[in-house]
Amino acid sequence: MLSHEQVWQGIDRLALRNQMSPSGLAKRAGLDPTTFNKSKRITKEGKLRWPSTESVAKVLDATRTPMRDFVRLIDGETDFDQPVVRSPRLRFTRLGALGEAASTDAAGFPSGNGWEEIDVPLIDEPNCYVIELDRDVGPPTYRSGDLLVVSPASGIRRGDRVVARLSEGDLVLGTMLRRTTSRITIARFDGADQEQGIEVADLVWMVRIVWVSQ
Numbered sequence: 001m002l003s004h005e006q007v008w009q010g011i012d013r014l015a016l017r018n019q020m021s022p023s024g025l026a027k028r029a030g031l032d033p034t035t036f037n038k039s040k041r042i043t044k045e046g047k048l049r050w051p052s053t054e055s056v057a058k059v060l061d062a063t064r065t066p067m068r069d070f071v072r073l074i075d076g077e078t079d080f081d082q083p084v085v086r087s088p089r090l091r092f093t094r095l096g097a098l099g100e101a102a103s104t105d106a107a108g109f110p111s112g113n114g115w116e117e118i119d120v121p122l123i124d125e126p127n128c129y130v131i132e133l134d135r136d137v138g139p140p141t142y143r144s145g146d147l148l149v150v151s152p153a154s155g156i157r158r159g160d161r162v163v164a165r166l167s168e169g170d171l172v173l174g175t176m177l178r179r180t181t182s183r184i185t186i187a188r189f190d191g192a193d194q195e196q197g198i199e200v201a202d203l204v205w206m207v208r209i210v211w212v213s214q
Contacts, residue, residue, distance in 0.1 A: 002074065004041075004048045004050060006074050006075075007050060007051060007074060008036075008041055008051070009073075009074065009076075010070055010071075010073045010074035011025070011036055011051060011056075011059070012036075013073040013074075014059060014060075014063065014065060014070060014073055015036075017063075017065075017073070018063050022036035022037065022038075023036065023037065025059055025062075025063070026055075026059070028059070028062045028063065028212070029055070029058040029059040029061070029062040029063075030058060030062070030159070030175075031055055031058060031059075035051075035055055036051065036055075056070070063211075064210065064211045128149050128150065128151050128210065129149075129150060129152075130147050130148065130149055130150075131147070131148045131150060131163060132145070132146075132147050132148075133145065133146045133147075133148065137173050137189050137190050142173065142189055142212070146212055147212070148163065148173075148209050148211075148212055149209070149210050149211040149212070150163055150207040150208060150209050150210065151207060151208050151210045152205065152207045154207075154208040154210065155208075156176055156179075156206060156208050157176070158176060158177065158178065158179070159175060159176065160175070160176050160208050160209075161173075161174070161175055161176075161208070161209040162174065162175070162176050162186065162206050162207065162208055162209060163206070163207050163209060164184070164186060164198060164203060164205070164206040165203075165204040165205050165206070166198065166202050166203060166204060167201075167202045167203070167204055168202075172186055172188060172196060172198070173188065173189045173190070173209075174186040174187045174188040174189050174196070175187045175189075176206075177195065181200070182199065182200050182201075183197055183198065183199055183200060184197070184198045184200065184203060184206070185197050185198070186198065
């Protein structure tokens, strides 16, 4: 039988495995940053408070962690290897500027010959590639040097984290809020609750962020 302490230790170990604090893990999953605070694990009356199944599901999805791995973390295993796959990586000379040799096609798939390769966790998403940030974008969630694994083949739903490329060449990173036949609204990472409306005619492509290495 799982104990209260074991489950919370699993959360803490999951955060460490992803090089984050418990509050950073909560933010990554779109939860309140205090969701996993130690002060919230026991009520003022001394009653044990457990993480909800919804919050656990969200952090596992945000970190691309299978349930079996989370169970192993609960059991105290921390030294098991995470499967990796080699994936193309695109470096930016500045955020929003694609290199001359490495580029993408009209659907957001890699093209050109200026791509490097890097090992990333094995993700069940076809045609993934990596975008390396060259500056902070909405810190502390996304910082310079972070690697964003994106999937141009994945469907995008409301609430998904995305990278959108506009016709003038700029990249917009944020959460997809609304989509109509003519307009997309994104909550940008680089502004507190800053929403940006993008006309579909001005959108070159939009890809879903499926994993982030920090």
